[in-house]
Structure formats: C-alpha cells, structure tokens
Amino acid sequence: MNSKKVKIKAEYLTKKFELLPTKDTKNKAKSLAGVSTQDEQEFWALRNVSFEIRDGECVGVIGLNGAGKSTLSNIISGQISQTTGKVEINGDVSIIAANAGMQKNLSGRENIRLKALMMGMTNKEIDEKMDDIINFSELGPFIDQPVKTYSSGMKAKLGFSIMVHQNPDIMIVDEALSVGDKTFVDKSKNKMFEFRDEGKTILLVSHDMRTIKEWCDRVIWLNYGEVKAYGPPEKIIPEYNKFSKWFKKLPKKEQKKYKDEQRQVQMDYSVKNLETEVFKKGLSMSRKERIRVSEGLKKNKDSHRLSLGSKVLVTFCLLGFIWLGLVSLSSATVVESVAHPVSFFTEKMFKEKPAFKKQIKITEQKGKDNTENSAKNNSISVVNKQEHKTESSVANDTAQTAKQDRGTSYTVKVGDSLGSIANDKGLSVEDIQSENPGVDFSVVNPGQKIKLPASAREKAQKNKKTSAKGQAKSKSTAASSAKEKIEKTYTVKTGDSIGSIADDFGFSVEQIEAENPEVDFSVINPGQVIKLPGSNK
Numbered sequence: 318m319n320s321k322k323v324k325i326k327a328e329y330l331t332k333k334f335e336l337l338p339t340k341d342t343k344n345k346a347k348s349l350a351g352v353s354t355q356d357e358q359e360f361w362a363l364r365n366v367s368f369e370i371r372d373g374e375c376v377g378v379i380g381l382n383g384a385g386k387s388t389l390s391n392i393i394s395g396q397i398s399q400t401t402g403k404v405e406i407n408g409d410v411s412i413i414a415a416n417a418g419m420q421k422n423l424s425g426r427e428n429i430r431l432k433a434l435m436m437g438m439t440n441k442e443i444d445e446k447m448d449d450i451i452n453f454s455e456l457g458p459f460i461d462q463p464v465k466t467y468s469s470g471m472k473a474k475l476g477f478s479i480m481v482h483q484n485p486d487i488m489i490v491d492e493a494l495s496v497g498d499k500t501f502v503d504k505s506k507n508k509m510f511e512f513r514d515e516g517k518t519i520l521l522v523s524h525d526m527r528t529i530k531e532w533c534d535r536v537i538w539l540n541y542g543e544v545k546a547y548g549p550p551e552k553i554i555p556e557y558n559k560f561s562k563w564f565k566k567l568p569k570k571e572q573k574k575y576k577d578e579q580r581q582v583q584m585d586y587s588v589k590n591l592e593t594e595v596f597k598k599g600l601s602m603s604r605k606e607r608i609r610v611s612e613g614l615k616k617n618k619d620s621h622r623l624s625l626g627s628k629v630l631v632t633f634c635l636l637g638f639i640w641l642g643l644v645s646l647s648s649a650t651v652v653e654s655v656a657h658p659v660s661f662f663t664e665k666m667f668k669e670k671p672a673f674k675k676q677i678k679i680t681e682q683k684g685k686d687n688t689e690n691s692a693k694n695n696s697i698s699v700v701n702k703q704e705h706k707t708e709s710s711v712a713n714d715t716a717q718t719a720k721q722d723r724g725t726s727y728t729v730k731v732g733d734s735l736g737s738i739a740n741d742k743g744l745s746v747e748d749i750q751s752e753n754p755g756v757d758f759s760v761v762n763p764g765q766k767i768k769l770p771a772s773a774r775e776k777a778q779k780n781k782k783t784s785a786k787g788q789a790k791s792k793s794t795a796a797s798s799a800k801e802k803i804e805k806t807y808t809v810k811t812g813d814s815i816g817s818i819a820d821d822f823g824f825s826v827e828q829i830e831a832e833n834p835e836v837d838f839s840v841i842n843p844g845q846v847i848k849l850p851g852s853n854k
C-alpha cells in the first residue's frame with residue numbers, strides 16, 4: 318500500500334456544458350434564468366473521471382485538442398465546479414495557464430499583488446517578494462503596463478513568476494510553458510524540479526511528450542472526456558503515440574467521422590449512463606458503499622444553474638416587485654391589495670390615483686382663477702382669490718371625501734364611533750344604521766367596513782361646499798373692512814404729491830386737506846402719515 322498522503326482525489330467526475338446553437342439573447346437570458354430551451358444541447362466535456370495523486374507526484378495530463386484537459390485542471394483549481402462526483406484537495410492549489418486569473422486591465426505589478434492577496438499573503442509579505450517576482454518574470458519596465466498589452470509568452474512569464482513565489486502545495490501548469498522562450502522555460506523547469514524535490518505535487522497539462530516523459534511519474538490520458546488510460550509514462554506515452562499516429566494517418570473525412578461520433582457520444586451521455594458504468598464496474602461494492610457512491614453522483618449540480626428553491630425565490634421577488642408597482646399606480650394600499658386581491662384587480666387598479674386626480678382638479682381650478690382674475694380689478698381679485706382658494710380646498714376636501722367614500726363603504730379607524738363617523742360625513746346616525754341593517758353598531762371595530770348612504774353622502778358634500786362658500790364670503794367681507802381700515806391713513810412714498818395721492822385713492826385734493834387740517838401740504842415728505850377721508854368722492 319502507498320504510504321504517501323493523497324493530495325488530489327477525483328471520483329466519478331463529470332462536467333456538463335450547455336451548448337447554445339445561436340448567440341440569440343433570448344436563449345442566453347433563458348439559460349441564465351435556468352430555463353432549458355428546446356435548442357439547448359448538453360455536452361459532457363468530462364465523463365466518469367476518477368484518479369488519485371499523491372504527495373510529491375508529478376502527473377501529466379495528455380490528450381487530443383478538446384479532450385477535457387483544461388476542464389479537468391480548472392475543476393481541480395476550483396475555477397469551475399463539476400457536474401457530478403467528488404474532488405478532494407489537500408493543500409493550497411495554484412494554477413498557471415495562459416490567461417488564468419489575470420486581470421487584463423491591471424498592470425503586471427497590480428496582478429502580482431492581487432493574486433498574492435488572494436492566496437492569503439499580507440501586503441508586507443508581498444512587498445518583500447515583489448522585486449524577486451518582477452526579476453524572475455524578466456518583464457523589466459513592462460511590469461507597469463496593462464496585462465492586455467502583453468504577448469502570450471509575457472503572460473506566461475508573469476503567471477509562472479507569481480506561482481513559484483506563492484510556493485503552493487499543488488501546482489497546476491496548463492500549457493503555460495509551451496509559449497515562453499527557451500531561457501525562461503529552462504529556468505522555470507529548474508524551479509519546478511526544485512518543487513518536486515521538496516515533495517510538492519504537480520499536475521502538468523501538455524502536448525509535449527518529451528516534457529511529460531522527463532517530468533512525470535504518472536500520466537492521465539484523456540480522450541473525449543474519458544480517462545482512456547492512467548499509468549507510468551513509459552507505458553502510457555507509447556500507447557498515446559500509437560493512437561496519435563493512427564489518427565493522423567486517417568483520411569480527413571475519416572478523422573472528421575471519428576471526431577463526430579465521439580462528440581455525439583459526449584452529447585448523448587447522461588447521469589444515468591454514469592450510474593450504469595459505476596455500478597457495473599463496482600459489482601462487488603457493499604450496500605453502504607453503493608449508497609455513498611450514489612449520493613456522490615447526485616450531489617453536485619451545475620453551479621451556473623439555479624436550484625428549484627432559488628428559482629422559486631427569484632420568481633417570488635419578481636412578482637413582488639410587479640405587485641408593488643401595480644399598487645403604486647392604483648388607488649389601493651398594499652394591505653388592501655393583499656387582503657382583497659380580486660377587488661384590487663377589478664376595481665382599484667384601473668382607477669386614477671386620488672392624489673393624481675386631486676392634482677388635475679387643482680390645476681384646472683388654477684386655470685379658471687387666472688382667467689377670472691385678469692378680468693377684474695386688483696382689490697376684487699384679492700377677495701376672489703381668497704374665495705377660489707377656498708373652493709380649491711373644497712375641491713381637495715371633495716376629492717378626499719371621494720377617496721374615503723369611493724364605492725359604498727367606509728373603513729372604521731381607531732377612535733371612530735358611529736356618532737363621529739356620522740358627524741364627519743355630515744350624515745345622521747339613522748342614515749348609516751338604515752344603510753347597514755344587519756350591523757350591530759353598539760361596537761364598531763377598526764378595519765370594519767360600513768356602507769354609507771349615497772344620497773346622504775352627496776348631501777354631505779353639498780353641505781360642506783355651501784359652508785365652505787359661506788366661510789369664503791365672510792372672509793371676503795372681513796377682507797374688505799380690513800382694506801377700509803388700511804385705507805384710513807396713507808404713508809407718503811418718494812415721488813408722491815398731494816395730487817397723485819388724491820388721484821390714486823379717488824379723492825379730491827380738498828377732501829384730503831380737510832381731513833388733515835394741521836398738515837401743510839405745500840411740502841410733503843416720504844414717511845409722513847396722512848389721514849384719508851372716510852368715503853370716496
């Protein structure tokens with residue numbers, strides 16, 4: 318038995334991608350919401366992948382383009398999640414792949430800090446290592462340029478420098494060294510040998526069989542998402558080379574046919590197939606083991622899909638927002654709309670909001686005021702304005718009454734009694750009682766709905782309007798007498814003369830002189846107060 322500690326253990330791993338045939342935004346939106354579309358096609362990039370990697374091992378991952386190598390390294394580094402199965406990782410993982418985890422708009426230096434912080438290093442530790450990382454990367458002044466301006470070799474240099482200085486337990490190198498220049502690759506290889514000698518675990522994804530042979534203790538050969546073989550390089554590499562030769566020798570048409578058939582198998586795959594494969598191989602499994610495996614196969618769902626619970630929650634929130642929107646546009650309150658949804662939709666939703674209605678009424682009234690005012694003299698306009706203002710408030714009152722009385726009911730509020738309601742509405746207690754024959758009015762409860770007699774209500778509104786007009790009239794009289802009082806004296810302003818004052822107020826000069834016998838009107842000064850006669854000429 319191998320005494321070395323397991324560093325990576327993968328069991329019955331699968332990875333399913335949804336393929337969308339078009340870039341249709343409708344399809345994209347559906348996919349994000351977790352709704353499957355008819356056009357959607359499943360593609361199993363990994364199928365039933367199981368292996369173990371132990372402490373200090375360097376394992377190579379090989380296979381044709383599209384075999385699933387990067388998908389596997391991304392699952393192990395935690396960048397994407399598997400669809401089914403289990404991955405056990407014991408230690409810190411760092412991945413270097415072309416573009417892996419680089420922020421394109423940040424500079425090389427900023428990316429170093431970001432990746433190091435993500436690995437749990439402190440700013441002080443990063444500052445101490447920053448110069449070493451930059452020197453190792455050989456990027457010189459380009460370290461302060463945005464990564465989006467780097468060549469693929471420069472990105473690989475930066476990624477590799479960051480990784481070796483992070484000193485992780487498990488290193489995943491995905492084709493990153495194939496793009497660097499020879500000097501850098503040699504330097505990086507030496508560094509990786511040092512790591513391997515320190516007993517660290519390395520997963521190396523490569524098409525270069527020489528490097529795989531030179532470095533790896535074991536090799537995983539992936540073929541169209543499946544593990545075709547797993548073993549020592551001296552056994553696996555010749556098998557793979559033989560297969561590669563066979564494939565390359567096929568006529569183009571045959572190559573295409575082979576690829577299409579394999580891809581079709583990847584599209585037709587399902588968890589059911591996986592279960593059949595697993596249990597066929599594991600006929601000798603104990604019942605307990607079968608249950609454990611079965612659970613593992615169901616456990617991980619696609620992370621980009623919403624669970625049923627999340628879908629319900631999202632739908633509920635959306636409906637809630639729509640409901641609140643409708644309530645804000647209607648004449649009902651949220652509580653009313655929830656308590657009486659049917660009447661909310663049939664009666665309240667399509668009625669104008671009272672506040673909106675009130676606004677229109679006031680605007681109309683203002684327009685009326687303006688027309689009337691322009692036709693009358695100033696003193697009358699003051700009074701008229703007061704009267705109209707009062708009528709506006711009657712309009713407001715009426716709108717408010719209409720709001721309360723809309724339909725035929727009134728909702729009892731805290732502190733209401735039958736008497737107070739009757740009083741407020743300008744009705745008699747008997748009016749209300751006769752409109753609600755079955756109701757016991759000895760006790761009225763907040764929230765209780767009572768009917769209001771329609772005719773009496775109109776009467777009440779009329780009464781209210783009349784009394785408001787009466788109030789306006791008396792206010793107008795009061796305003797006139799106030800004006801008379803004000804006009805008994807006049808304070809002389811700059812530019813006034815006895816003649817101009819007499820003209821302005823409709824008196825003769827003699828009348829003013831007679832009212833002010835003590836005043837010498839040959840000179841009058843601004844600020845001087847003079848009496849005005851009691852009546853006009």
Ligand SMILES: Nc1ncnc2c1ncn2[C@@H]1O[C@H](COP(=O)(O)OP(=O)(O)OP(=O)(O)O)[C@@H](O)[C@H]1O
Binds near residue numbers: 386388
């Ligand atoms: N996000 C995705 N959506 C749909 N299909 C995907 C996605 N990512 C990868 N695939 C598909 O999964 C399969 C495996 O891809 P992967 O990149 O793992 O292959 P690979 O072995 O690393 O290839 P290469 O040697 O060319 O790098 C491919 O057929 C690829 O088209």
